[in-house]
Amino acid sequence: MTERRAPLLSLRAGAGDVGCAASIPEPLCVGPPGRQFLFGGIALAAAIEALERRTGLPAIFASLQFLAQARPGNRLRFDTELAADGRSTRQCRVTGWRGETMFVQGHGACGRRDDPALHQGAPMPVVPAPEQCPERSVARLLSSNLNALLEFRLAAGAFPDRADWTGQGGVDLLCWVRARDGAPLDRRRLAVIGDCAALALAGALGRPASGSSLDNMIRFTAEPKGKWTLAQMRVEGVGAGIAHVATRLFSEEGTLLALAGQSMLLRNGGTG
Numbered sequence: 432m433t434e435r436r437a438p439l440l441s442l443r444a445g446a447g448d449v450g451c452a453a454s455i456p457e458p459l460c461v462g463p464p465g466r467q468f469l470f471g472g473i474a475l476a477a478a479i480e481a482l483e484r485r486t487g488l489p490a491i492f493a494s495l496q497f498l499a500q501a502r503p504g505n506r507l508r509f510d511t512e513l514a515a516d517g518r519s520t521r522q523c524r525v526t527g528w529r530g531e532t533m534f535v536q537g538h539g540a541c542g543r544r545d546d547p548a549l550h551q552g553a554p555m556p557v558v559p560a561p562e563q564c565p566e567r568s569v570a571r572l573l574s575s576n577l578n579a580l581l582e583f584r585l586a587a588g589a590f591p592d593r594a595d596w597t598g599q600g601g602v603d604l605l606c607w608v609r610a611r612d613g614a615p616l617d618r619r620r621l622a623v624i625g626d627c628a629a630l631a632l633a634g635a636l637g638r639p640a641s642g643s644s645l646d647n648m649i650r651f652t653a654e655p656k657g658k659w660t661l662a663q664m665r666v667e668g669v670g671a672g673i674a675h676v677a678t679r680l681f682s683e684e685g686t687l688l689a690l691a692g693q694s695m696l697l698r699n700g701g702t703g
Contacts, residue, residue, distance in 0.1 A: 440477045450510050451481045457503040461574035468500035471644045472626025476619035478525045485511040486521040486541040490618050493539035494648040501529045519544040555685040558586035561607040561659050582611050589634040600637030604664040616655035625649050625691025628664050628676035635666035642695030649691040659683050672697050
């Protein structure tokens with residue numbers, strides 16, 4: 432069976448010089464049939480592209496708050512407003528609209544500075560190379576559409592394979608991830624991968640679980656390179672029905688590429 436392949440959300444210039452528009456294709460949505468919605472990481476990737484178009488500079492960080500769902504076929508618009516224009520960085524507000532309804536709002540910064548200082552506080556965990564790790568499907572845990580978009584290889588931790596799965600709990604998830612179409616890593620793809628953090632819930636809790644994102648954030652620490660990234664996902668805390676997950680994204684050579692994080696409403700079981 433041939434895997435479906437879907438590009439990331441393609442933005443086109445909208446009205447004026449601050450808007451970008453797109454229509455949502457079904458392959459970039461998650462959720463059960465009849466109730467599908469745009470995957471949050473795709474929305475963050477689109478916001479990053481809008482910010483970079485507005486500033487003409489690479490993204491440093493971006494953060495979104497999810498206010499409503501956008502569904503297949505909806506027409507979207509991302510507006511950006513320059514909030515601060517510095518000599519080496521530009522900061523912007525970004526809002527995403529589904530028709531007349533605001534569905535995301537956030538902010539970000541873009542820029543660079545010539546400075547030789549380098550430091551990486553977190554070394555990449557020692558794990559087998561991608562080709563030595565077994566491929567795992569995320570169709571039941573996240574979505575068959577995401578499984579068609581990205582390839583996941585389990586390096587450490589747990590992927591539940593049945594509804595009655597149980598584990599010891601307190602376990603981080605480490606998995607290699609790449610685009611199935613062979614595309615190299617870029618900031619947009621790192622944002623999508625960082626939003627797969629709900630995969631870590633089962634290993635942390637010792638039972639199948641899923642989550643609905645309330646927000647999504649990513650900070651870029653190095654220029655993306657290669658095709659594989661090692662995603663180290665850790666559930667930092669769970670309480671009152673809310674889970675907080677942090678993700679580190681490394682290149683194959685061990686460079687820390689990005690730090691991602693989100694809060695989500697905790698749900699029992701997989702997403703179907």
